[in-house]
Amino acid sequence: MPDDIVPTTTAPKPAPLDKKAYKSDQEVRWCPGCGDYSILNAVQQLLATLGVPRHQLCFVSGIGCSSRFPYYMNTYGLHSIHGRAPAFATSIKTANPDLQVWLATGDGDGLSIGGNHMLHMLRRNVDVKVLLFNNQIYGLTKGQYSPTSPPGLKTKTSPMGSVDRAVDPIRFALGCGATFIARTIDTHQKHMLAVLEAAAKHKGTAFVEIFQNCVIFNDGCFDDVIERSVRDDKTVDLVPGKPLVFGKQLDKGVKIDAAEARVVTAAEATPWDPSTRSAAGAFVLSEMAEQPGNPTPIGIFRSISAPTFDEGMNKQVQTAIAKRGAGKLKDLLWTGDMWDVK
Amino acid sequence: MAQSTSELPLQLIDSVVIRFAGDSGDGMQITGSQFTHTAALFGNDLATFPDFPAEIRAPAGTQPGVSGFQIRFAASDIHTPGDAPDVLVAMNPAALAVNIKDLKPGGTVVVNTGQFGDADLAKAKLTSNPLKDHSLDAYRVIEVDINKRVIEALQGSTLSPKEVQRCKNFYTLGLMYWLYNRDLEPTLKWLSEKFAKEPAMVEANQKALRAGYNAGDIHELFQGRYEVPRCEVLPAGTYRNIMGNQAVSLGLIAGAELAGLKIFIGSYPITPASPILETLASYKHFGVLSMQAEDEIAAVCAAIGASYAGHLGVTSTSGPGLALKQEGIGLAIAIELPLVIVDVQRGGPSTGLPTKTEQADLLQAVFGRNSEAWLPVVACATPSDAFECAVEACRIAVQYMTPVILLSDGYIANGSEPWRLPKIEDLKPFPASFRTELENFLPYDRNADLARPWVKPGTPGLEHRVGGLEKAHLTGHISYDAENHEFMVNMRAAKVMKVRDSIPTPQVHGPQKGKVLILGWGSTYGSIWGAQEKLAEEGLEVARMHLRHVWPLPHGLAEIFARYETVLVPEMNLGQLVRLLRSELPGVNFQSYPKVQGQPFRVHELTAKVKQLLGR
Ligand SMILES: Cc1ncc(C[n+]2csc(CCOP(=O)(O)OP(=O)(O)O)c2C)c(N)n1
Ligand code: SF4
Ligand SMILES: [Mg+2]
Numbered sequence: 038m039p040d041d042i043v044p045t046t047t048a049p050k051p052a053p054l055d056k057k058a059y060k061s062d063q064e065v066r067w068c069p070g071c072g073d074y075s076i077l078n079a080v081q082q083l084l085a086t087l088g089v090p091r092h093q094l095c096f097v098s099g100i101g102c103s104s105r106f107p108y109y110m111n112t113y114g115l116h117s118i119h120g121r122a123p124a125f126a127t128s129i130k131t132a133n134p135d136l137q138v139w140l141a142t143g144d145g146d147g148l149s150i151g152g153n154h155m156l157h158m159l160r161r162n163v164d165v166k167v168l169l170f171n172n173q174i175y176g177l178t179k180g181q182y183s184p185t186s187p188p189g190l191k192t193k194t195s196p197m198g199s200v201d202r203a204v205d206p207i208r209f210a211l212g213c214g215a216t217f218i219a220r221t222i223d224t225h226q227k228h229m230l231a232v233l234e235a236a237a238k239h240k241g242t243a244f245v246e247i248f249q250n251c252v253i254f255n256d257g258c259f260d261d262v263i264e265r266s267v268r269d270d271k272t273v274d275l276v277p278g279k280p281l282v283f284g285k286q287l288d289k290g291v292k293i294d295a296a297e298a299r300v301v302t303a304a305e306a307t308p309w310d311p312s313t314r315s316a317a318g319a320f321v322l323s324e325m326a327e328q329p330g331n332p333t334p335i336g337i338f339r340s341i342s343a344p345t346f347d348e349g350m351n352k353q354v355q356t357a358i359a360k361r362g363a364g365k366l367k368d369l370l371w372t373g374d375m376w377d378v379k
Numbered sequence: 380m381a382q383s384t385s386e387l388p389l390q391l392i393d394s395v396v397i398r399f400a401g402d403s404g405d406g407m408q409i410t411g412s413q414f415t416h417t418a419a420l421f422g423n424d425l426a427t428f429p430d431f432p433a434e435i436r437a438p439a440g441t442q443p444g445v446s447g448f449q450i451r452f453a454a455s456d457i458h459t460p461g462d463a464p465d466v467l468v469a470m471n472p473a474a475l476a477v478n479i480k481d482l483k484p485g486g487t488v489v490v491n492t493g494q495f496g497d498a499d500l501a502k503a504k505l506t507s508n509p510l511k512d513h514s515l516d517a518y519r520v521i522e523v524d525i526n527k528r529v530i531e532a533l534q535g536s537t538l539s540p541k542e543v544q545r546c547k548n549f550y551t552l553g554l555m556y557w558l559y560n561r562d563l564e565p566t567l568k569w570l571s572e573k574f575a576k577e578p579a580m581v582e583a584n585q586k587a588l589r590a591g592y593n594a595g596d597i598h599e600l601f602q603g604r605y606e607v608p609r610c611e612v613l614p615a616g617t618y619r620n621i622m623g624n625q626a627v628s629l630g631l632i633a634g635a636e637l638a639g640l641k642i643f644i645g646s647y648p649i650t651p652a653s654p655i656l657e658t659l660a661s662y663k664h665f666g667v668l669s670m671q672a673e674d675e676i677a678a679v680c681a682a683i684g685a686s687y688a689g690h691l692g693v694t695s696t697s698g699p700g701l702a703l704k705q706e707g708i709g710l711a712i713a714i715e716l717p718l719v720i721v722d723v724q725r726g727g728p729s730t731g732l733p734t735k736t737e738q739a740d741l742l743q744a745v746f747g748r749n750s751e752a753w754l755p756v757v758a759c760a761t762p763s764d765a766f767e768c769a770v771e772a773c774r775i776a777v778q779y780m781t782p783v784i785l786l787s788d789g790y791i792a793n794g795s796e797p798w799r800l801p802k803i804e805d806l807k808p809f810p811a812s813f814r815t816e817l818e819n820f821l822p823y824d825r826n827a828d829l830a831r832p833w834v835k836p837g838t839p840g841l842e843h844r845v846g847g848l849e850k851a852h853l854t855g856h857i858s859y860d861a862e863n864h865e866f867m868v869n870m871r872a873a874k875v876m877k878v879r880d881s882i883p884t885p886q887v888h889g890p891q892k893g894k895v896l897i898l899g900w901g902s903t904y905g906s907i908w909g910a911q912e913k914l915a916e917e918g919l920e921v922a923r924m925h926l927r928h929v930w931p932l933p934h935g936l937a938e939i940f941a942r943y944e945t946v947l948v949p950e951m952n953l954g955q956l957v958r959l960l961r962s963e964l965p966g967v968n969f970q971s972y973p974k975v976q977g978q979p980f981r982v983h984e985l986t987a988k989v990k991q992l993l994g995r
């Protein structure tokens with residue numbers, strides 16, 4: 038467009054789309070009752086609400102039941118190999134920065150075989166939204182214990198109970214220096230939508246652990262906490278700017294005291310700020326559920342801003358071009374000490 | 380040009396081989412590359428062979444810590460760094476002990492006597508002093524106390540005694556410059572640029588260089604001086620000296636430009652491939668996105684992701700890294716995206732001989748993945764050929780929407796030779812095209828080359844999913860159908876075989892039929908050519924041929940091979956190409972000539988083998 042022509046209209050705000058527009062024509066093949074359905078539903082709902090154009094979305098995944106996710110989205114999608122989705126997502130976002138990149142992974146895919154790549158994507162702060170489907174089991178391979186399975190879990194490969202200590206995804210992400218960390222629950226649509234919206238709006242890696250029920254191989258593994266009748270008393274929602282209150286009557290609270298989180302009355306609850314310089318508060322909260330009787334924190338553990346890898350990489354290219362001029366083939370080859378042979 | 384007023388007459392000679400050998404910390408690689416740089420600017424043809432230990436600083440003075448750099452420079456067209464040095468420069472007893480057996484009978488050995496005390500001999504595990512025990516009687520020995528001479532030369536310098544000793548290599552270089560009547564200017568200039576921030580270092584090293592040069596005259600160490608004239612027989616053109624890794628890097632950038640794409644390189648450091656990542660990282664003004672990944676798996680996956688996103692994905696590594704990348708490469712084959720994987724081969728298995736050369740990844744490159752996962756493999760023959768091969772790998776990757784493995788090796792990577800610069804207008808573009816039309820879009824539709832359409836995510840209306848699960852022909856939907864699977868397996872293989880239609884049948888050099896055809900691939904090129912020339916000098920005419928495309932094999936080989944009684948295949952492995960050839964071209968009398976010593980073939984080894992075949 039020539040400089041002298043001023044556009045008369047501003048770009049229209051994306052109109053909310055129909056959720057159905059995000060559904061691909063592929064038949065969804067998860068087991069009936071699998072928690073994955075509600076996650077798919079929430080993501081489609083959220084994207085429709087936010088009005089993100091389908092062609093600007095790219096879903097990347099590894100291997101696992103959860104990693105089938107991209108096939109069910111009517112967007113761009115790459116179903117990659119086991120554990121490596123973070124590496125693909127990193128370069129996709131970097132090479133094609135206009136895309137909004139989402140990553141679907143499981144507890145095995147993301148924290149066992151792919152733990153290393155997850156670590157590095159988180160520390161690099163690539164602008165990617167991560168959905169970690171935690172069902173504390175290997176679903177696709179039919180029920181072996183995973184790195185998030187509780188010690189003692191009996192599975193086909195641990196007939197006497199697993200001797201492994203479990204990794205907590207939240208603490209893992211905190212240790213990696215992730216800039217956005219949250220937890221939500223497959224059966225809690227409202228909460229999931231709120232958390233995913235915050236994740237979608239975060240610039241940098243947004244890491245969301247989702248408690249996901251595998252009806253076949255680990256049914257009910259989160260029931261103690263998420264079952265509707267107990268959920269309000271067994272979870273505390275970390276809402277930025279709000280006090281850490283919980284309970285059906287919102288009468289209880291959590292107070293972060295030095296290196297400990299204690300249950301107190303709502304009036305004494307600590308106001309939650311996930312953007313403090315130190316991640317100590319988030320860390321303390323992430324451990325509290327290990328004490329019997331304490332609620333399990335869900336919601337937003339951490340939300341800070343930091344430079345992203347994808348922007349940094351592209352800025353260097355721009356800087357180099359500004360400094361040295363865009364490279365030309367002739368200058369690439371015909372340079373340095375040359376001599377002629379007649 | 381020469382700066383001295385030496386009285387000694389200059390004798391003209393055609394070609395000289397010098398080997399600089401010293402401790403890993405003695406700066407022999409710099410000395411060698413400076414000699415190379417000067418010879419290149421002078422206009423000699425040349426070939427180099429750096430040979431160094433895997434340790435950065437192996438225990439000082441020991442034999443395993445010896446680092447060497449061999450250069451051959453010539454007035455004629457040469458193809459190898461030479462079988463045996465004419466001159467050996469040995470900075471300590473260990474360097475002498477390791478290298479003396481290679482020196483030509485009657486050759487010259489310059490020995491730094493300043494490093495020949497009892498302790499030095501002990502470190503080299505020598506029980507007697509070679510300078511005194513007559514073991515060097517067959518050679519012309521020039522004894523110079525270089526340790527002392529640099530101290531004298533640098534008297535009054537502000538450098539510490541230790542730093543003064545570090546200038547020894549430039550003193551030695553000066554001495555060699557005098558002997559071969561070389562211009563000091565290029566090295567003086569290089570020093571002032573290299574140490575621009577440390578003027579004392581510039582001055583000291585320049586002084587040492589000049590002192591070494593002048594010592595040639597003053598101390599009357601040598602009986603004569605030599606001149607190797609410019610090489611006027613190379614094809615006309617403009618040249619620059621280039622190392623293999625550098626040529627691969629430039630070729631990748633050029634290849635991407637010719638395709639109209641930007642490069643994304645994801646790599647993980649590994650000897651001897653690291654300089655490719657380092658070089659590409661310095662070309663960001665060409666739009667290069669370079670990522671040092673957390674491991675080779677992430678590196679290849681990031682490269683594939685970038686190709687998916689519309690860049691040209693590239694990853695560079697050596698054998699152990701290629702092993703790690705193979706699952707990822709399989710995905711690139713399944714989702715049919717362009718990708719260039721550079722494997723700079725080194726000695727193995729496992730960590731093996733990281734700084735030594737080998738060609739034993741050929742079968743890993745062609746077959747090293749699960750299931751039927753075919754891809755084209757291109758192999759560089761020489762440092763300058765690496766440029767063309769890298770461009771060729773990019774072309775095949777883009778034209779056929781396939782990963783391509785480009786094989787180089789340690790010998791090519793670190794060796795150097797004059798490179799005739801291609802005219803930019805002679806580089807033929809092969810523009811990539813991205814699908815944007817909505818009508819009749821099928822992600823696994825194919826063109827005449829059997830390549831599928833490439834769609835940049837972000838293109839409105841073409842949203843689709845790809846992945847590693849088997850895909851239905853045309854639609855690309857997940858398919859577990861038995862017949863479809865077999866169809867797709869065949870289709871992917873057929874696409875790779877289709878590459879043959881775009882590659883030439885390699886030329887035979889020498890007699891078009893006869894007793895022996897020497898068939899090479901990769902870095903055996905120079906040795907084979909040298910051997911053929913040597914045999915011709917002795918009146919034995921044999922043919923030679925070299926494969927750039929090692930998979931798929933080019934059309935027309937069977938007809939050619941049928942014209943020879945024996946096809947001799949020298950390889951730095953246990954006969955990997957020969958296995959491929961025997962299965963693809965049964966009925967030909969292939970003779971394998973394996974060598975796996977971490978060292979390139981010597982010309983005389985090949986001539987001896989051919990003579991044996993000829994019954995001579
Ligand atoms: C290299 C490789 N190793 C192993 C597998 C087998 N495999 C597929 S999915 C999976 C575990 C999946 O568990 P998780 O990531 O928790 O996903 P879920 O199925 O529970 O959603 C394994 C071991 C594979 N596909 N690739
Ligand atoms: S196996 Fe478990 S995780 Fe997988 S689809 Fe079935 S219910 Fe879901
Ligand atoms: Mg799981």
